[in-house]
Amino acid sequence: MAPSVEVPESVGDVVGALAGEGSVVLAGGTVVMPEVNTTAHDFRALVSLRRAGLRGIEVDGGRAVIGAATTLAEVGEDERLAVLRPVIESIASPTIRNLATVGGNLFVKQPYGDLAVALLALDAEVDVAGPDGASSTRPVADVLRDGAGAREVVTAVAFDVPDAAAWRYTKAMRRKQNSASIVTVAAVLGLDGGTVGAARIALGGAGAKPVRATAAEQALTGGPLDHDRARAAGEAALQDAEPFDDAYASAWYRGRVLPVHVRRALLGE
């Protein structure tokens, strides 16, 4: 049966509309609508975020707060977030990025969801609204691991905008435009002189969800950012990865190339 479509005009009304059985959040529609159009889904109601006031980008004192219904295209066009432009440009096509949203990207299955990988490396915080006016702020890692509740909706994502010198991102694709990830690597490095004081490295295409490469982070921290240490970190990244087979690449291939792409990302090669 075709689902009903609700277009609430406030977050409270979004949460209210999610109370019904079979209700699902419809943000950009790039994931939900293919299911509606082509599968035997059991959605009863699509709750659109389009008019719920969740669109917009604020950057203040180096801290970015992005409304959940902000499109990827809007992020990609924002000069204040220029450091993240390669992430946005690596995702799908401009016509999809005109619809797809920041909040929606957190709920996309791997090997999609490259922005979620970046947000994990950025240690972003996610604002979530729930029933009875409840709201909470959660680490993005928790939201990626657990999802959101059936009656909850992500309202915003916040993170410290990294310096270009500290930010690393690479995505191995089947072609230069509009391909899902073979592997994706995002990292924020705390560089103290030539020494890596701290590192957050996140991987896509390396498991059912984006994952932190904690072993790689440990391998990299406390020494210079050179070829040998970056290579060791790349090898260590396999410890946190569970590469999978799909139409884009085999698990074997993903595992084989992951260390190389981690190394290249870290060294900016």
Add this chain to the structure above:
Amino acid sequence: MPKSYIEVLVNDEPREFLVQPGTTLLVALREELGLTAAKRGCAQGTCGSCTCVVDGEAVMSCLVPVETIQGADVRTLEGVARDGGELDEVQAAFLEGFATQCGFCTSGMIMAAHALLAENPDPSREDVVRAISGNVCRCTGYESIINAILDAAQRRKATGGVQYVEGGV
């Protein structure tokens, strides 16, 4: 379930109609308004053959429930030619550059090109490739399409920019 009453601007003309819940913009255009230029290919946002311009942005119309875009300004391929049916620069460049073979992707390609040229009147080849990266063509190998869009940009420079039909199709 009750039908929804939709009002949108399509190719500069106010249109109103009733739809079943969950109707996509693509289905509304084709089945309620008889505008069949936008094609249903994959219905998953993968092929781009349904690309239309909504509020100035090229989007896949198969991914947009029409109830979510009340009041929007929609442009389809039917609203691209000039008054009297004269082809616009993009259409003319596609025709004269043999940038269409079977034709199934052409409508989406032209709408993606329109959105590009409205934003960037002087695109590089790379800009064009990026703009149509969501549009699949299984005939041409893309080169003739890319060349036609670059040609259209040059033609438009010569004629002084985009004009749309007043009053729609």
